[in-house]
Amino acid sequence: MKVYNTLTKNKEELIPLDNKTIRMYSCGPTVYSYAHIGNMKAFLFMDFLKRSLNYLGYKVKSVMNITDVGHLVSDSDEGEDKMLKTAKNSNMTPWDIASIYTDAFLNDIGKLNIHRPNVLCKASEHINEMLDMVNRLYDDGYAYETSDGIYFDISKFPDYGKLSNLDLEGQIAGARVAINTEKKHPADFAIWKKAPKEHIMQWESRWGMGYPGWHIECSAMSRKYLGDQFDLHTGGVDHIPIHHENEIAQSNAYIKKQAVKCWMHCEFLQVDNGKMSKSIGTAYLVSDLEKKGFEPLAFRYMCLNAHYSKKLNFTWEGIEAAQKSLNRLSNLVAAHKDSDAEADSDLIETYKNEFRNALEDDLNIPLAMGTVWNAARSSVKSFRIYQLLMDFDKVLGLNLDIKRNEAEEEIPEEISLLAQQRLQARKNKDWKKSDELRDTIKSLGYFINDTPSGQIIKKG
RNA sequence: GGCGCCAUAACCAAGCGGUAAGGUAGAGGUCUGCAAAACCUUCAUCUCCGGUUCAAAUCCGGAUGGCGCCUCCA
Numbered sequence: 001m002k003v004y005n006t007l008t009k010n011k012e013e014l015i016p017l018d019n020k021t022i023r024m025y026s027c028g029p030t031v032y033s034y035a036h037i038g039n040m041k042a043f044l045f046m047d048f049l050k051r052s053l054n055y056l057g058y059k060v061k062s063v064m065n066i067t068d069v070g071h072l073v074s075d076s077d078e079g080e081d082k083m084l085k086t087a088k089n090s091n092m093t094p095w096d097i098a099s100i101y102t103d104a105f106l107n108d109i110g111k112l113n114i115h116r117p118n119v120l121c122k123a124s125e126h127i128n129e130m131l132d133m134v135n136r137l138y139d140d141g142y143a144y145e146t147s148d149g150i151y152f153d154i155s156k157f158p159d160y161g162k163l164s165n166l167d168l169e170g171q172i173a174g175a176r177v178a179i180n181t182e183k184k185h186p187a188d189f190a191i192w193k194k195a196p197k198e199h200i201m202q203w204e205s206r207w208g209m210g211y212p213g214w215h216i217e218c219s220a221m222s223r224k225y226l227g228d229q230f231d232l233h234t235g236g237v238d239h240i241p242i243h244h245e246n247e248i249a250q251s252n253a254y255i256k257k258q259a260v261k262c263w264m265h266c267e268f269l270q271v272d273n274g275k276m277s278k279s280i281g282t283a284y285l286v287s288d289l290e291k292k293g294f295e296p297l298a299f300r301y302m303c304l305n306a307h308y309s310k311k312l313n314f315t316w317e318g319i320e321a322a323q324k325s326l327n328r329l330s331n332l333v334a335a336h337k338d339s340d341a342e343a344d345s346d347l348i349e350t351y352k353n354e355f356r357n358a359l360e361d362d363l364n365i366p367l368a369m370g371t372v373w374n375a376a377r378s379s380v381k382s383f384r385i386y387q388l389l390m391d392f393d394k395v396l397g398l399n400l401d402i403k404r405n406e407a408e409e410e411i412p413e414e415i416s417l418l419a420q421q422r423l424q425a426r427k428n429k430d431w432k433k434s435d436e437l438r439d440t441i442k443s444l445g446y447f448i449n450d451t452p453s454g455q456i457i458k459k460g
Numbered sequence: 461g462g463c464g465c466c467a468u469a470a471c472c473a474a475g476c477g478g479u480a481a482g483g484u485a486g487a488g489g490u491c492u493g494c495a496a497a498a499c500c501u502u503c504a505u506c507u508c509c510g511g512u513u514c515a516a517a518u519c520c521g522g523a524u525g526g527c528g529c530c531u532c533c534a
Contacts, residue, residue: 042534164463237465238529241529266534276533277533278532307474318471322472328498358474367482371482374481377500435493448496
């Protein structure tokens, strides 16, 4: 498989560093509020990548962090800790907040059929590993102390800015954040912060009580679970300039080698062709989709239909289209399942190859979806194509085997009574009465669908 | 102000020099008392202007338009 590496700006063949297992780390959520569907796009990307690697025969070990401490309101060490701020506003402890939103997060990724990484690790449970790095970076001269913390000295790391093509001088001129005068360089960043007494989350260190900087958690935990050097690191494009740049600086300085071989970044989800925004109310949650009657998996389908490295535009019209496509695809799968006709073996091979080739080329799942549809729509319905499609679904994760659009729902007695009357009217070929009853039922919020096997009543 | 991305049918979206995948909507059809659903068929020369080439949506230059980051965010 070839993937685009943000670090080298090239597509590269992915070969496990240890010749056995791809070790990948993905930046996870900061659990201070609900994750919106934009966040989910990145986690879906991680999932598509892992499933594809598995499909193509790679062994994979994946790790994702849960950030429950240290992530300040600004990525570049300004402002309050996000967890603390939320805790303060809601009169709960940071631990309560973390617990609530971690559960919500796991629930959401479950609904989106995102496999859990092999290791899900919490920042607050790895303070020792972080302090170990901080201590050594300080001792090795990569960091210095100020009145409020320990800062990484980017002048000691010549490659700083390589990932994002940073023009450090230009950055300084454009910086809008207040300048911390104790920092030697504006881009120097905190790896450890000294804690004021009232700070709830704090741990003992050689500089007194404190808490970790945000970026250090990923360096410490990835190293703990994946080793000094590993294959893949994923995240959203927003992390390229600060978070990942800092991670590279810390990790590489710590092990004196290149820690991560390949960096992959997922583009943003936009809404109505613009930035997703909490203030405009477009930072939708998975539960918002459900409230409008969409399956979370319809959103998954939507994300499968565009390349991870391209911005995807979310609209309600779009999710509607995705849901319909998903329904139809499932119907087609069912049709193949129930058929005993023979499919052309060569054709099956062709589809299989097309699908693999698409995945192998930098995870081109939208292209692979073309093959999925061509296979599904093939004029001969065959159980072998059913098997093929279910094989593809190992990557897609759409649960194509379930019946959609025919879900049994709780029907109120009043409605089913009316439906009974309508059934009777139809038996009598009293079409006028039957149509009136259908209208009545419709006005009560239910929809009647006549099928060869009888009436189907659905909500909406 | 600095950096970068994108521009393909009504909408979403592949395409990476050899003559436009796929999905949704629309249109036509099969089925049905009707409707819906389902299924089948059908639907674009790639923002504009130059250039390179036997050949360009694909490469180069320019114009116009949209978006993102640099500030919280995946």
